[in-house]
Amino acid sequence: MKTRQPLKKLSLLLLSVTFSVCLRAQSAVPLGSDVTYTILASSTVTNTGPTVIYGNVGVSPGTAVTGFPPGGATGGGAIHAADASAGQAQIDLTTAYLNAAGQAATATVSGDLGGQTLTSGVYKSTSTLGITGTLTLSGPGFFIFQIASALTTASSSQVVLIGGAQAANVFWQVGSSATLGTTSTFVGTILAQASVTLTTGAVLDGRALARTGAVTLDDNTAVNPGPTVSGAPPALSLTCPNSSAPVGVAYNSSLIATGGTSPYTYSITGSLPPGLVLNTSSGAITGTPTGGTTTFTGTVVDSAGSPATATNTCTINNLASSTQSVPTLSTWALGLLALLLIAYAIGFKRRAHV
């Protein structure tokens, strides 16, 4: 009996250590049906310009989704305005929001996250949080940010993934509203109590989900990162940038890699429209196009021991910057038609009387 006592103590010790580790480790935020939604609002979804959303766009209980077109939901996505799917997505958003807010914090953050490199964990902010410059998220696991009030990212700021971090595993629980700065690149699922605004040219590798307010978009690219990742990362894939690049208008979009092991290296076979350039480390494609519609092959290579490669054939069009109206006949042509009709009728009658 005595020989069993140390074993019992050891097993109890192991159990308590395991239990405490489990208590502290962050877990996946259950998204439910929100997995398929890239944009979800409560009151309205309002878009300006040729925004491209890969995934579903929904609103509930509000009904208004405006600006689609010229915006579009693609990649298997559709627009759900106050239907049963959007209603369920809002219910699941509440569950996800409360789960994210309820996880035990592993660290406290404040002010501006720009310039920092963070590993997985639950980061709590008791007030607003901002990102200026670059925030780097490193390594596998889940990154959960609990923000008591607003999240604001600066213009051209970016969130970068390295060390196998996955966009699908990053969550931002925002106590009020989130605003992504112009031409910024943001990663992760935003679970906002009120509203989410993506300002001009912002790129989102994640989701913008608003519980009680609106989602506002403006010439954005938003890519659904798919379900959360536990264990081995999913196969590497590559999403094309926004294909609408009006001549003379500043363009900001990105090749976006999903799965595999971050960081990624991007390249292009073929050429971009003149005026646009690729950032090979971030995948961002920026500039002001001067013309030309091009089709090219985008390639991404990940950082695994045996690097994986994914390619996609993409097109960038130099479409006109605004919606085009297409009159049946111009004013002069209408006048010409009237004259021709008169001339024909009179001519025919004259011939008939001869």
Add this chain to the structure above:
Amino acid sequence: MRPGRFVVFFALAALLQFALLLTPWFRPAIDGFSHSLVWASSFLINALGGKASAQGALLGSPTNGFTIEMRDGCNGINVMILLWSAVLAFPVSRAWKLVGILVGALAIQGLNFFRFISLFYLGQYSQSWFEFAHLYLWETLILLDALIVFGLWVRRASPRTAAYGRK
């Protein structure tokens, strides 16, 4: 038929119809008609395996954001009014006028519907092709469509040529 009489009747009929078009009472009907054409275009494109979404007067591509708008003047009504005016001013029986109005409407709207869809595809393929088709090709084809329909109708409806046709 006196030429002056035809011109006066043609002008009066056109003015009356364009005036009606501008009145607020006809506004909902015209908008509804334009929106129906856009919706039908979207339905046909999606049914044939393409991708398009309709919102009001806008027909857009969900993949690249290219969007065309069916404003007033894009729905073929202006051309129909001119063709109807010529039909109404031409001295034939009321039954033939009714035939001319119906056939003219079908001919113009059918071609305009096809024009709208073709421009939606062309605009996504090439801006220069889109502009050429929009500004030159389709203007010419719509003009010819209206003239040919009117010419055929006049030949069939005119009593004297109809009599020739029976001989």
